[in-house]
Amino acid sequence: MSRYIREGDNPDLTEERRKASFDTEAMAELFWGARNLMRRREIANYVEQHREFDDPQPTAFMTREELIENATRKAVLTMEHAEKAIDITRDEESHYFNALTMGIDGNPFGLHLVMAIPTIMNNADEGQQDEWLPKALNREFIATYAQTEMGHGTNLKKLETTATYDPKTQEFILHSPTITSTKWWPGNLGKSSNYSVVMAQLYSQGKCYGAHPFFVQLRDLRTHKPLPGITVGDIGPKFGINTNDNGFLRFDQVRIPRRSMFMKHAKILPDGTYVPPSHSKLNYSAMVYVRAAVVSLMASHLLACSTIAVRYSCIRRQGEITPGTGEVKVLDYQTQQYRIFPQIARGVAFRLSGNYIIQLYRQTMTDIKNGDISAVPDLHAISCGLKAVTSYQGALGLEQCRMACGGHGYLQASGFPLQYTVAIGACTYEGENMVMLLQTARHLIKMAKAIRSGRPPKPNKVIDYLFKKGPTKCLIDQTYDPNYQSVLEAFEHLSRRVTLEVYDRLVQLQQQGRSYELAWNECAVDLCKATRAHVRTFLAKTFVEEVNKIADISLKSVFQDLLQLYLFYEVTECAAGLLEDGFMSGQQLTYAKKNVYDALAKIRPNAAAIVDSFDISDRELQSVLGRRDGNVYENLLKWAQMSPLNKHDVLPFHHKYLGKMMDEARQKSKL
Numbered sequence: 001m002s003r004y005i006r007e008g009d010n011p012d013l014t015e016e017r018r019k020a021s022f023d024t025e026a027m028a029e030l031f032w033g034a035r036n037l038m039r040r041r042e043i044a045n046y047v048e049q050h051r052e053f054d055d056p057q058p059t060a061f062m063t064r065e066e067l068i069e070n071a072t073r074k075a076v077l078t079m080e081h082a083e084k085a086i087d088i089t090r091d092e093e094s095h096y097f098n099a100l101t102m103g104i105d106g107n108p109f110g111l112h113l114v115m116a117i118p119t120i121m122n123n124a125d126e127g128q129q130d131e132w133l134p135k136a137l138n139r140e141f142i143a144t145y146a147q148t149e150m151g152h153g154t155n156l157k158k159l160e161t162t163a164t165y166d167p168k169t170q171e172f173i174l175h176s177p178t179i180t181s182t183k184w185w186p187g188n189l190g191k192s193s194n195y196s197v198v199m200a201q202l203y204s205q206g207k208c209y210g211a212h213p214f215f216v217q218l219r220d221l222r223t224h225k226p227l228p229g230i231t232v233g234d235i236g237p238k239f240g241i242n243t244n245d246n247g248f249l250r251f252d253q254v255r256i257p258r259r260s261m262f263m264k265h266a267k268i269l270p271d272g273t274y275v276p277p278s279h280s281k282l283n284y285s286a287m288v289y290v291r292a293a294v295v296s297l298m299a300s301h302l303l304a305c306s307t308i309a310v311r312y313s314c315i316r317r318q319g320e321i322t323p324g325t326g327e328v329k330v331l332d333y334q335t336q337q338y339r340i341f342p343q344i345a346r347g348v349a350f351r352l353s354g355n356y357i358i359q360l361y362r363q364t365m366t367d368i369k370n371g372d373i374s375a376v377p378d379l380h381a382i383s384c385g386l387k388a389v390t391s392y393q394g395a396l397g398l399e400q401c402r403m404a405c406g407g408h409g410y411l412q413a414s415g416f417p418l419q420y421t422v423a424i425g426a427c428t429y430e431g432e433n434m435v436m437l438l439q440t441a442r443h444l445i446k447m448a449k450a451i452r453s454g455r456p457p458k459p460n461k462v463i464d465y466l467f468k469k470g471p472t473k474c475l476i477d478q479t480y481d482p483n484y485q486s487v488l489e490a491f492e493h494l495s496r497r498v499t500l501e502v503y504d505r506l507v508q509l510q511q512q513g514r515s516y517e518l519a520w521n522e523c524a525v526d527l528c529k530a531t532r533a534h535v536r537t538f539l540a541k542t543f544v545e546e547v548n549k550i551a552d553i554s555l556k557s558v559f560q561d562l563l564q565l566y567l568f569y570e571v572t573e574c575a576a577g578l579l580e581d582g583f584m585s586g587q588q589l590t591y592a593k594k595n596v597y598d599a600l601a602k603i604r605p606n607a608a609a610i611v612d613s614f615d616i617s618d619r620e621l622q623s624v625l626g627r628r629d630g631n632v633y634e635n636l637l638k639w640a641q642m643s644p645l646n647k648h649d650v651l652p653f654h655h656k657y658l659g660k661m662m663d664e665a666r667q668k669s670k671l
């Protein structure tokens with residue numbers, strides 16, 4: 001029996017759980033891995049036993065200052081308990097522990113852990129690492145990553161902050177020459193951090209060498225006051241992530257020692273001589289890390305929101321399908337399934353590719369340490385495309401889940417506003433999505449050039465298919481195809497075709513006299529389409545490969561249903577492209593749609609158990625609608641009663657405005 005079924009649960013949800021064709025616990029084990037699942041349970045128990053991690057009231061009712069104070073309190077606790085609660089060398093454990101204790105809206109150490117420490121590990125030379133890394137890990141300071149400026153985020157070449165080397169004192173002078181050079185956005189910069197990685201234009205011997213990272217102390221270690229010449233503060237409330245003190249920062253001729261420049265790759269010698277790096281973008285590795293991490297983050301958002309939407313849809317009864325037979329659970333409507341189940345399938349696809357890309361990142365960092373930089377462009381290309389596609393589809397998917405919950409979905413109590421406002425940040429941070437799609441397209445265009453010239457590059461799992469000749473006609477309805485080869489071939493065909501077509505147009509425009517850059521801009525929309533097609537192919541292939549590895553028949557069959565939905569849903573999503581050149585027929589599109597509807601029907605009885613197997617606790621979901629026990633209505637009422645507005649039956653200012661207005665109106669009408 002499912003460990004999710006307990007006495008006192010909503011009977012509609014219990015009925016759903018009993019219907020499952022598979023063992024939820026075995027599925028959870030497959031999803032997370034046996035060891036991770038066991039550790040998740042132990043970590044969750046640990047947190048439940050330490051009530052000091054609880055929020056004093058729902059965060060939705062807190063002011064921004066209360067939010068940040070509560071998060072800071074819990075962040076310190078999290079660090080204090082980390083050694084006892086988790087194995088801090090295992091990222092899975094750290095991330096899960098953080099998710100349980102801190103939630104998703106912000107952590108005053110977030111940028112320290114996610115960007116500053118990786119920058120020290122990958123960009124500091126040995127001496128610098130010896131000095132900075134133990135202190136960073138030991139939390140003797142908190143650092144952030146200050147790159148973006150008010151005037152420039154995307155175009156790093158135009159950052160305006162300067163670091164000018166003075167060989168007489170062997171110092172750099174950091175300066176913010178204009179308003180637009182103000183650092184703007186860095187997480188945890190406003191109030192929490194006392195150090196920062198700062199990206200600044202490096203000047204030495206009268207020459208600019210472009211943006212380089214420096215490690216800079218911003219605040220006094222004892223008083224926490226900004227150091228002389230430094231102006232720093234919070235940028236104010238944002239769309240979301242308001243628990244984070246994203247900040248601004250200005251330098252007024254601030255002197256820092258020569259060794260403050262990260263010197264693993266590029267260097268400034270004491271006399272001011274510049275030593276270039278082996279690859280000009282090695283300093284960008286922290287950005288590559290977060291782009292890779294976003295894929296799994298989007299998986300978590302989608303799986304959390306689909307958990308909320310499925311559970312709520314099992315307890316929400318509204319309308320009848322067959323008149324006179326009683327109101328149905330709204331999950332019985334095909335439209336509801338079509339809204340929610342593709343988000344589950346995409347969430348699973350993102351999780352599988354997220355694992356792959358993080359491993360590729362780790363391998364590439366190890367290769368760089370050993371002097372091999374050959375994988376850097378490939379990693380950059382696929383991580384940019386994946387970041388852009390998954391964050392965009394994630395945002396659309398969360399919104400579908402919210403709308404699927406009707407009016408209650410619009411409440412903060414649903415948990416959706418928090419999930420959504422955090423998730424959509426990823427469409428912008430770490431490289432605006434269009435810009436990221438175009439980065440991947442640069443790589444694809446190089447591949448297209450190699451195809452046209454008949455000189456393929458050395459084999460590479462991610463792009464090899466571009467060099468293959470696939471079928472000229474779509475075969476999705478033609479053969480018995482349990483491994484969906486014909487669907488994958490359709491995605492490959494589309495990707496190859498749009499890539500080659502846009503390449504040919506680029507060439508043609510240049511032959512007509514356009515510069516490469518102008519031709520590029522005229523082709524930009526199609527270049528982005530090429531990237532999307534390439535990323536779709538990658539996600540789909542990874543999904544198929546991973547499902548093929550599953551041994552247990554009953555679990556595999558559930559994954560196969562999700563895979564069927566994923567693949568045919570994607571076929572319908574890119575149908576225009578497949579129909580455009582006559583590769584796919586209208587009849588085949590009808591076949592794909594039928595496969596989508598079949599998959600929805602197969603997933604329906606298992607839906608509640610599938611989301612249970614994601615093992616997302618109530619503490620993580622923060623959702624009255626998505627509660628494990630399904631007891632939504634009584635808890636919605638309790639939640640509303642906690643609203644600070646309900647502390648008074650009559651608001652203190654009522655008689656000053658509305659009361660007075662109505663009194664006056666009544667007086668007048670009596671006259």
Ligand SMILES: CCCCCCCC/C=C\CCCCCCCCCCCCCCCC(=O)SCCNC(=O)CCNC(=O)[C@H](O)C(C)(C)COP(=O)(O)OP(=O)(O)OC[C@H]1O[C@@H](n2cnc3c(N)ncnc32)[C@H](O)[C@@H]1OP(=O)(O)O
Pocket residue numbers: 078079082088094095097098107110113114137145147148153154155156157187281284285287288290293294297376377380428429430431432435439442443
């Ligand atoms: C003690 C422990 C206890 C533990 C207890 C608790 C544990 C808690 C643990 C964890 C907590 C949290 C866990 C969560 C994990 C998830 C993290 C997510 C959180 C979110 C955080 C949000 C952070 C956001 C931060 C930022 O946004 S930082 C700023 C980002 N900015 C950008 O991305 C800027 C975008 N612009 C660019 O990158 C570039 O400018 C460009 C657009 C790519 C162009 O580059 P540029 O102009 O420099 O070059 P070009 O001349 O155009 O290109 C030249 C060639 O170089 C290629 N290129 C570019 N970049 C790269 C690269 N990075 N690598 C390789 N190649 C690159 C480019 O393609 C060109 O190639 P070519 O061959 O075509 O010429």
Ligand SMILES: Cc1cc2nc3c(=O)[nH]c(=O)nc-3n(C[C@H](O)[C@H](O)[C@H](O)COP(=O)(O)OP(=O)(O)OC[C@H]3O[C@@H](n4cnc5c(N)ncnc54)[C@H](O)[C@@H]3O)c2cc1C
Pocket residue numbers: 111145146147148151152153154155184185186187241246425428429430431432433434435438
């Ligand atoms: C929640 C959040 C957290 C952040 N955290 C940090 C942080 O910790 N540290 C930090 O340094 N920064 C941080 N940032 C900043 C973030 O990295 C930048 O905002 C992001 O890289 C986008 O850059 P931009 O703001 O300059 O956008 P812009 O480049 O101004 O984008 C505006 C529009 O112009 C388009 N555009 C721009 N250039 C091109 C081009 N070449 N081709 C086609 N279209 C183009 C974009 O597609 C977009 O539609 C954060 C941002 C957010 C929202």
